[in-house]
Amino acid sequence: MLSDDLKTLLATEYAMAVKAQFFHWNVEGPDFAQLHEFFGEFYAEINDNAIDRTAEYIRTLDDYTPGSFERFLELSQISGQIKVPRARLMIEELLADNQTMTDLLNQCFASAEQENQQGIANFIAERLDAHGKHGWMLKAFLKDNRA
Amino acid sequence: MKMKNLFEALNAQQRSVPQLPAQAKAKHISVLGAKTDPKHPFAGYMVGADESIEEGERNELDTPAVQAALRKMAERHKGEKWSKEQLAALGKRIAARGQNKKDVEETNFAQAGEVVGGVLGGIGGMALARGNKAGYVAGTAAGSAAGNAAGRWIDKKLEPKIGRDEVGATKPVVAEESITKEDIITKLKAKLGDYLSDISKEIKKDPDLVDKLAAKAPGDQMGPPVKTITTDDGHQIQIHGNEDDGFRISIKNKPATTKFANLDEAVMACEMYCAHRRSQTLNADYVEEA
Numbered sequence: 001m002l003s004d005d006l007k008t009l010l011a012t013e014y015a016m017a018v019k020a021q022f023f024h025w026n027v028e029g030p031d032f033a034q035l036h037e038f039f040g041e042f043y044a045e046i047n048d049n050a051i052d053r054t055a056e057y058i059r060t061l062d063d064y065t066p067g068s069f070e071r072f073l074e075l076s077q078i079s080g081q082i083k084v085p086r087a088r089l090m091i092e093e094l095l096a097d098n099q100t101m102t103d104l105l106n107q108c109f110a111s112a113e114q115e116n117q118q119g120i121a122n123f124i125a126e127r128l129d130a131h132g133k134h135g136w137m138l139k140a141f142l143k144d145n146r147a
Numbered sequence: 148m149k150m151k152n153l154f155e156a157l158n159a160q161q162r163s164v165p166q167l168p169a170q171a172k173a174k175h176i177s178v179l180g181a182k183t184d185p186k187h188p189f190a191g192y193m194v195g196a197d198e199s200i201e202e203g204e205r206n207e208l209d210t211p212a213v214q215a216a217l218r219k220m221a222e223r224h225k226g227e228k229w230s231k232e233q234l235a236a237l238g239k240r241i242a243a244r245g246q247n248k249k250d251v252e253e254t255n256f257a258q259a260g261e262v263v264g265g266v267l268g269g270i271g272g273m274a275l276a277r278g279n280k281a282g283y284v285a286g287t288a289a290g291s292a293a294g295n296a297a298g299r300w301i302d303k304k305l306e307p308k309i310g311r312d313e314v315g316a317t318k319p320v321v322a323e324e325s326i327t328k329e330d331i332i333t334k335l336k337a338k339l340g341d342y343l344s345d346i347s348k349e350i351k352k353d354p355d356l357v358d359k360l361a362a363k364a365p366g367d368q369m370g371p372p373v374k375t376i377t378t379d380d381g382h383q384i385q386i387h388g389n390e391d392d393g394f395r396i397s398i399k400n401k402p403a404t405t406k407f408a409n410l411d412e413a414v415m416a417c418e419m420y421c422a423h424r425r426s427q428t429l430n431a432d433y434v435e436e437a
Contacts, residue, residue, distance in 0.1 A: 026436070083433040 002111040002120065003063040009108050010054045011066065011075035016097055017046040019081055023094065029087040038141070042094070042134065050127055057120050077104055088142070095138040101131050167192055369395055369402055373410065376417045379425055386413045 024039035055065040066075060078097045085093060105128045112121035173188040369387035373394070376384040388394035393406040394413040398420075407413040424435070 082436060084436050085433050089432055 002108070002115045002117060003058055003061040005104075005108045005111045006054055006058045006061070006120070007063075007066055008075050008077065009104055010051065010058065011072040012077045012101060012104055013046055013050045013054060014072050015076040015078040015080060016094075016101060017043045017051065019078065019097065020046070020094060022081060023085075023090040026084045027087050027090060028084075031087055035087055035090070035141075038137070039090070039094075045130065045134075049130065053123060057123060060120075061117075091138055091141045095135065095142070098131055098135045098138060102128065102135070105131065369397065372397075374414065376414070376421065378421050384417045384420065386410065386417065388413075 020039050020043035024036060024043060027035045027039060029035075055067075058065045066072065077100050081093065105124055109121055109124040109128070112118075112124055167189065372385035372387050373389075374386040376386075378384065382399055385397045385400075386394055387397060387402075388406075390409065393408060394410055395406055396403045396413055396417060405416070407416065
């Protein structure tokens with residue numbers, strides 16, 4: 001059901017944003033400045049462009065939107081991080097989570113088209129583009145120094 | 148069956164003790180038709196131990212002759228205190244003296260008879276008072292065994308005259324404190340009320356008492372540190388507490404919940420924590436956030 005998929009999407013987006021902000025606060029090392037800014041832009045993009053719109057699309061489907069940590073923990077497909085990884089491990093972890101998010105967005109897109117929800121499908125398509133870009137940047141950070 | 152006929156039916160050996168012949172049959176007594184309690188047909192004859200004093204024997208003690216002997220005895224021994232054991236021993240001595248004919252003295256028969264008649268309430272005593280030596284022997288033999296039982300009777304009869312303390316003294320009945328459930332509850336309430344009143348008085352004296360007690364609640368105040376350990380990255384680990392209450396650790400002023408029995412264990416835990424963090428720093432893929 002599309003509304004259920006969107007609820008899962010909402011919780012997963014929330015978890016990803018929190019993790020990116022966690023890395024933004026705790027990143028250390030020689031690449032601190034770049035990673036600190038990168039992680040900051042990462043979670044800000046999700047907060048500004050994904051979370052609120054996903055919640056409102058759930059409401060347009062005449063369903064209630066979850067809004068608690070408990071419900072997000074139940075629904076999210078991305079788990080939180082209680083330890084502080086090294087900088088490289090932060091990037092690797094976000095890359096893996098970004099792939100999980102991409103798979104979920106594809107599932108939501110299929111559900112939207114199945115229920116003929118074109119507006120929601122367009123929104124999902126936009127989110128797929130954004131996370132494609134995030135993946136690209138994260139992979140670039142992991143490449144060996146080619147300079 | 149009268150005493151005279153009974154003795155005539157016994158031979159000399161049988162007369163030594165008041166016993167009934169084997170062929171003796173009890174006289175039928177119509178209880179329902181009697182106006183007063185009829186006398187037991189076997190009254191006055193020993194059956195079993197000394198406690199089994201027959202009702203007939205008790206009635207014999209209430210005869211005018213016995214009462215007169217008792218009054219004489221009371222007057223003679225006025226002010227003295229006789230225990231029932233002493234009375235029973237007296238009866239036994241008299242009975243023993245009577246069985247030994249050599250010790251029997253004519254002059255003492257009357258006096259002994261009074262004592263026996265009064266103390267032992269025996270038939271032999273009355274017989275002796277009338278000068279019937281054979282009757283005295285038979286009666287005292289029965290009375291010696293009944294001396295203790297007669298002493299109990301004397302407790303009731305002589306108690307106001309001889310000595311309340313020694314003879315038949317009835318201890319004042321002290322009602323034992325019956326502990327009821329209500330008494331226990333009352334006592335508990337009294338104790339609780341006293342306790343609460345003490346607390347209220349203390350609060351009135353010190354209005355900040357409640358706050359002080361709350362501040363001393365475990366987990367809120369650990370007191371000054373007894374030992375401080377600095378980690379490699381500059382963080383401080385403090386150990387608080389004492390031997391009685393146990394030791395607790397605080398890291399960066401955040402108390403841990405674990406309690407240690409002694410200071411050595413707390414120090415060991417701190418060292419293990421520092422070593423763990425040191426290993427994490429060297430191989431610092433993941434570092435503890437907390």
